[in-house]
Structures are given as structure tokens and as C-alpha cells.
Amino acid sequence: xxxxxxxxxxxxxxxxxxxxxxxxxxxxxxxxxxxxxxxxxxxxxxxxxxxxxxxxxxxxxxxxxxxxxxxxxxxxxxxxxxxxxxxxxxxxxxxxxxxxxxxxxxxxxxxxxxxxxxxxxxxxxxxxxxxxxxxxxxxxxxxxxxxxxxxxxxxxxxxxxxxxxxxxxxxxxxxxxxxxxxxxxxxxxxxxxxxxxxxxxxxxxxxxxxxxxxxxxxxxxxxxxxxxxxxxxxxxxxxxxxxxxxxxxxxxxxxxxxxxxxxxxxxxxxxxxxxxxxxxxxxxxxxxxxxxxxxxxxxxxxxxxxxxxxxxxxxxxxxxxxxxxxxxxxxxxxxxxxx
Amino acid sequence: xxxxxxxxxxxxxxxxxxxxxxxxxxxxxxxxxxxxxxxxxxxxxxxxxxxxxxxxxxxxxxxxxxxxxxxxxxxxxxxxxxxxxxxxxxxxxxxxxxxxxxxxxxxxxxxxxxxxxxxxxxxxxxxxxxxxxxxxxxxxxxxxxxxxxxxxxxxxxxxxxxxxxxxxxxxxxxxxxxxxxxxxxxxxxxxxxxxxxxxxxxxxxxxxxxxxxxxxxxxxxxxxxxxxxxxxxxxxxxxxxxxxxxxxxxxxxxxxxxxxxxxxxxxxxxxxxxxxxxxxxxxxxxxxxxxxxxxxxxxxxxxxxxxxxxxxxxxxxxxxxxxxxxxxxxxxxxxxxxx
Numbered sequence: 001x002x003x004x005x006x007x008x009x010x011x012x013x014x015x016x017x018x019x020x021x022x023x024x025x026x027x028x029x030x031x032x033x034x035x036x037x038x039x040x041x042x043x044x045x046x047x048x049x050x051x052x053x054x055x056x057x058x059x060x061x062x063x064x065x066x067x068x069x070x071x072x073x074x075x076x077x078x079x080x081x082x083x084x085x086x087x088x089x090x091x092x093x094x095x096x097x098x099x100x101x102x103x104x105x106x107x108x109x110x111x112x113x114x115x116x117x118x119x120x121x122x123x124x125x126x127x128x129x130x131x132x133x134x135x136x137x138x139x140x141x142x143x144x145x146x147x148x149x150x151x152x153x154x155x156x157x158x159x160x161x162x163x164x165x166x167x168x169x170x171x172x173x174x175x176x177x178x179x180x181x182x183x184x185x186x187x188x189x190x191x192x193x194x195x196x197x198x199x200x201x202x203x204x205x206x207x208x209x210x211x212x213x214x215x216x217x218x219x220x221x222x223x224x225x226x227x228x229x230x231x232x233x234x235x236x237x238x239x240x241x242x243x244x245x246x247x248x249x250x251x252x253x254x255x256x257x258x259x260x261x262x263x264x265x266x267x268x269x270x271x272x273x274x275x276x277x278x279x280x281x282x283x284x285x286x287x288x289x290x291x292x293x294x295x296x297x298x299x300x301x302x303x304x305x306x307x308x309x310x311x312x313x314x315x316x317x318x319x320x321x322x323x324x325x326x327x328x329x330x331x332x333x334x335x336x337x338x339x
Numbered sequence: 340x341x342x343x344x345x346x347x348x349x350x351x352x353x354x355x356x357x358x359x360x361x362x363x364x365x366x367x368x369x370x371x372x373x374x375x376x377x378x379x380x381x382x383x384x385x386x387x388x389x390x391x392x393x394x395x396x397x398x399x400x401x402x403x404x405x406x407x408x409x410x411x412x413x414x415x416x417x418x419x420x421x422x423x424x425x426x427x428x429x430x431x432x433x434x435x436x437x438x439x440x441x442x443x444x445x446x447x448x449x450x451x452x453x454x455x456x457x458x459x460x461x462x463x464x465x466x467x468x469x470x471x472x473x474x475x476x477x478x479x480x481x482x483x484x485x486x487x488x489x490x491x492x493x494x495x496x497x498x499x500x501x502x503x504x505x506x507x508x509x510x511x512x513x514x515x516x517x518x519x520x521x522x523x524x525x526x527x528x529x530x531x532x533x534x535x536x537x538x539x540x541x542x543x544x545x546x547x548x549x550x551x552x553x554x555x556x557x558x559x560x561x562x563x564x565x566x567x568x569x570x571x572x573x574x575x576x577x578x579x580x581x582x583x584x585x586x587x588x589x590x591x592x593x594x595x596x597x598x599x600x601x602x603x604x605x606x607x608x609x610x611x612x613x614x615x616x617x618x619x620x621x622x623x624x625x626x627x628x629x630x631x632x633x634x635x636x637x638x639x640x641x642x643x644x645x646x647x648x649x650x651x652x653x654x655x656x657x658x659x660x661x662x663x664x665x666x667x668x669x670x671x672x673x674x675x676x677x678x
Binding site for chain 1: 359413433435457479592609623624626627637639648655
């Protein structure tokens with residue numbers, strides 16, 4: 001009985017006893033990233049995007065450090081943030097055709113709109129405030145810059161407050177050469193400024209982790225990935241460090257390769273294979289990672305896998321295991337999953 | 340009040356009111372696939388793999404149609420199947436270094452082992468029976484064929500029942516030319532037969548949806564995807580039909596493209612972009628699918644997205660919405676997620 005108790009305690013308190021695959025979060029690295037971002041973009045200059053972490057405990061840490069305005073990608077994220085008391089100023093930076101769940105929230109809600117239909121959906125759903133979403137070069141959502149003024153007028157006629165514009169320059173977020181990234185950002189923001197001149201309002205919301213320090217046109221930056229990071233953003237030479245990993249267990253060792261229990265269902269794969277220090281990745285299967293380690297590994301060894309894309313990786317997991325060295329000191333639910 | 344009630348009812352009963360993205364399941368197509376598989380591989384000739392659907396309601400449908408032995412990829416899947424009363428004969432076709440959760444289950448449990456460490460883990464965890472997992476050409480788990488006999492001896496010395504061998508020819512599952520697939524399968528199964536001659540036991544477990552009718556060497560086939568299908572398996576000319584989709588809503592329309600609310604967090608992306616009838620896919624973002632439709636679409640339209648890879652797609656969702664035409668008649672939880 002005492003043995004069982006001690007074993008249960010160990011399970012909670014060291015990495016060795018974690019069921020794998022498991023998300024690990026280093027709170028020191030997290031705080032370093034939050035601090036570095038705060039130094040560059042204090043207070044309302046940043047509107048952290050919660051889609052990267054989907055975790056109200058991380059959002060609360062961002063709020064406590066001075067970033068209290070948030071950005072979401074789904075209605076579920078908006079609901080969860082409001083329920084967690086993080087609803088001082090929530091922007092859904094995405095279009096919806098049914099806004100009724102948003103109108104019901106006890107929080108300050110602003111919704112992106114880019115068409116007559118989405119303006120009408122906002123009004124019908126009981127939303128009070130909107131941003132006009134503008135296409136600044138990424139063929140995704142957003143109206144044409146020259147159509148923004150008429151949409152703002154329509155919104156005002158429907159009784160909506162128009163706080164300004166947003167436009168996401170997502171097509172240049174991963175451009176590795178900084179000069180090229182800056183030039184493309186300037187071109188995108190010229191389109192957003194053109195729209196803003198017609199729309200008015202105090203908010204020009206744009207940007208992301210890749211352009212947080214070269215987008216000097218936006219009044220607020222919608223960055224999310226900086227807080228956790230991944231191998232794609234690591235290539236850009238940004239002042240942020242890797243703060244999360246997928247812990248995996250080596251379950252098989254072959255001739256020149258080994259296999260860990262972390263596969264396609266524990267990793268977002270759209271940016272390709274993950275990274276493991278001191279190893280070359282061969283391929284991922286549903287529940288397996290086959291890799292060639294430089295130094296021998298044995299069955300039972302633990303490895304840390306660095307995901308290629310943070311957002312779709314986190315969305316597969318139910319919780320972060322918060323660590324201090326080899327100790328697991330807390331669990332933070334990934335409580336904003338689903339839609 | 341009555342209006343609200345009617346609206347709530349509608350939400351439950353037609354596709355138009357579903358929150359998107361949402362998994363749709365056509366039970367007629369599902370039953371057709373189960374029936375086609377049963378015609379080819381009746382009763383114990385098939386051991387359906389639950390990793391593709393992670394849903395005990397679908398597993399129960401497979402059991403009721405005559406396939407009562409199941410295959411799992413994770414400990415969580417084994418636990419969920421046992422708890423759902425589907426534990427007549429469960430194989431964990433994967434290696435683990437801690438089998439204690441398996442040993443505690445009220446079900447017939449068989450575990451794959453491929454090393455001394457995993458044999459010892461099985462015995463220590465209270466598992467009673469094992470299969471010797473053999474590498475038949477896919478560099479993943481599995482011992483060398485010539486090492487299988489010694490591992491079986493070790494397992495028997497540890498008090499474990501050795502039911503036979505397994506080997507997954509996953510490297511040839513997607514080979515599109517049938518003759519080539521058959522030849523590669525024959526070569527893989529020669530390795531498994533070599534191992535089986537040393538190991539003994541009544542089970543030779545292998546195969547998958549891509550080799551279900553050309554692997555004539557295995558005593559049982561571990562197919563899973565056939566029941567739901569995806570665009571990758573659709574290329575092989577198999578007698579199975581698409582039985583699930585991700586329903587999405589058009590939220591924005593641009594010049595020559597449209598955007599739906601189904602992105603990287605609703606789709607497994609390792610096999611590339613999904614398919615939409617009558618449209619060319621441009622790209623996916625976290626919560627968006629940008630596509631060029633052949634005929635005009637408008638904001639609010641619903642589209643059905645066919646995933647490129649079934650398993651990691653289903654793992655992102657909490658439930659299947661079971662449909663009859665445009666009506667939603669049931670919800671089946673994806674209750675085997677996590678680890």
C-alpha cells in the first residue's frame with residue numbers, strides 16, 4: 001500500500017513515470033518568451049493569439065505579465081477565455097456565420113467581418129463590436145482594401161461599433177531572410193493602411209511571431225507561437241526559445257534506427273518532420289517516430305521531440321506537464337480545444 | 340420559447356445547424372464496408388484495427404457483424420475497448436515498456452513484444468499472452484526474423500503464453516500497382532513465415548487495408564482504414580467506399596477562391612491536402628481551408644471535405660455525427676483518444 005502510494009507520487013513528480021507521448025512545458029522558458037515579447041511590445045501593443053497554446057493557464061500568465069487583450073481563432077476559444085475570467089477584450093480574428101454563442105458571452109467581444117453576410121451574422125448574433133478584416137496578400141479571409149469602407153458603413157448602420165481594421169500577412173510569416181520579410185510586410189501594411197483610411201477606428205491589428213518586430217504599422221500585433229516556439233519559427237533568428245516538447249519513450253531499437261512512441265497523432269505534420277537533438281528523423285507513423293540516433297539508445301530511454309508546428313501539435317493533447325528539471329510540478333489543461 | 344425549442348431540435352437533427360468543422364459518418368457506407376470486408380475475411384480472419392476510428396460504437400458495429408477480435412495501437416485504446424465490453428480478444432499491436440495498465444484489464448489481452456525489455460515488461464505488468472513482433476521490411480518495431488525463436492523462448496520462460504507472430508508490411512500499404520504490391524507482400528510474408536517456424540503458435544497476424552486481399556499468408560489481417568476510408572486508400576481500387584467527411588462552412592469568398600472553416604486542427608496532414616468535390620485545394624491554415632471551387636459558392640454554404648489520412652484526422656475530433664441524408668440521427672463519441 002505504501003509502495004503503491006510512493007509509486008503514485010513518483011508518477012506525478014518525475015518525467016520517468018509520465019505516460020508518453022506527453023506535452024512538456026518549461027515555465028522558465030515560457031516566462032523568458034513572455035518577457036522578451038513584453039520588452040518589444042508592452043501592454044496593448046501585443047494581442048497574444050491563444051490558438052497556439054489553447055490553454056487558459058498560459059493565457060493567465062501572459063495577462064499577469066501585462067498582456068491582457070487576447071486574440072482567438074474559434075468560438076470555443078472565445079467561450080473558454082471568457083469563462084476563465086480573461087475576457088477584458090477578446091478578438092475573434094476569424095469569420096463566423098453564426099455569432100449567437102459570442103453574443104451570449106460575459107466579456108468584451110470583437111469579431112472580424114469581411115462580407116455583408118458576416119456583418120449581418122455579427123449583428124444578428126448580438127455581437128456589439130467588429131473589426132473589418134482586410135486581405136493583405138494571403139488568399140484566406142479578408143475583403144479587398146477598397147471594399148473596407150462600405151463594409152464599415154454597413155456595420156455601423158446595423159448598430160455595430162467599428163473599432164478599426166485587421167489584416168494578417170500570413171504569407172510572409174515564414175520568409176527566412178529578414179530584409180525580404182520586412183519589404184513584404186511593408187507592402188502588405190500599405191494595403192491595410194489604405195483600408196484603415198476608409199474605415200477609421202483606433203485599432204490596426206496585424207502581424208504574428210514572424211513579423212512582431214518588423215511590422216511597425218499595426219497598432220497591435222497578433223502573435224501566438226512566440227510563447228512556445230517550434231522548428232519552423234526557430235529558423236527566423238527570433239529572441240524566443242523552445243519552451244515545449246513532446247516527451248516520448250524508445251520502445252524498439254533496430255539496426256541503425258530506433259523507434260519512439262510519438263507519431264502523427266501527437267504532432268502537427270504540415271511543416272514536416274519534428275526534430276530530435278542528436279538524431280536524424282526517418283519518418284512518423286500514427287503512433288511511432290523512427291529515427292537514427294548518433295549515439296546508441298536503449299528501450300525505455302526518454303527523448304524530447306521538438307515539433308515542426310506548434311499549433312496543430314498542441315491541439316492533439318489534453319494537457320501540458322509543467323516541469324522543473326526532471327520533476328513534473330503541475331498539469332495545465334489544454335482547455336480550449338474543439339470548436 | 341417554442342421557437343427556441345424548435346431551433347434546438349433542428350440543431351440536433353439537420354446538417355445545416357451543426358457547429359463546424361464536424362466529423363460526419365454515413366452508417367450505410369460504414370455497413371457496406373464492414374460487409375465487403377466480412378465477405379472477404381469472415382470472423383477471425385480479420386482483426387479490425389481500432390486506431391483508424393477510435394470509436395467503441397463503430398467497434399461494436401464491427402463485432403455485431405462478426406468481427407469480434409480487435410487490434411489496438413495504444414494502451415488507452417485497449418482500456419476503452421475492455422470497458423466497453425469488447426474485450427473478447429484484444430491485441431495491442433505495439434510495444435510498451437510499462438504494461439501495468441494492461442495487466443489490470445478484465446479482458447483477454449495479447450501484447451506485441453520485440454525485445455528482452457518488452458518481454459520483461461509484459462511479464463512484470465501482469466500480461467498473460469504475447470505475439471512476437473517481427474520486422475518484415477518496415478523499419479519500425481519488430482525483431483529480426485532470426486531472433487524471433489529466442490524471444491519466444493524467453494517469453495515462455497517468463498511464464499507468458501506465446502500465441503504466434505505478427506509483422507506489419509506497412510511500407511507497401513500504399514503501393515498503387517497491385518502486382519507490385521502483391522510481390523512485395525509475398526517477400527515480407529516470407530520473413531514472417533521464417534519467424535513463425537521458430538516461434539510456433541496459431542496466430543500469424545499481419546496486413547492492413549492495402550493488402551487485405553493479397554496477403555494470403557497471415558492467419559488474420561489487421562485492417563482498420565477500410566471502415567471509413569480516405570483519399571490515399573481510394574487510389575488503390577479497393578471495394579470500400581468513403582464513409583466519413585469533415586463538414587465545413589464557407590466563411591469567406593474571394594476572387595477565384597473561397598475559404599472554409601476546416602484547417603490543420605481538423606485534418607491529418609501527413610498525406611497532404613484533403614479533397615473537395617468540384618474544387619481545387621490551395622492550402623490549409625490552422626482553422627482554414629482555401630480552395631478554388633469550379634462553381635460559385637457563397638458564405639454560409641456547407642462543403643464536405645474528404646481527408647487524405649483517416650487516422651490522424653479522426654484523432655482531432657471528439658465525436659462522429661451519424662447522418663441519414665441531411666439529418667443528424669446520432670452522435671458517436673471518439674472515445675479512445677489520448678494515451
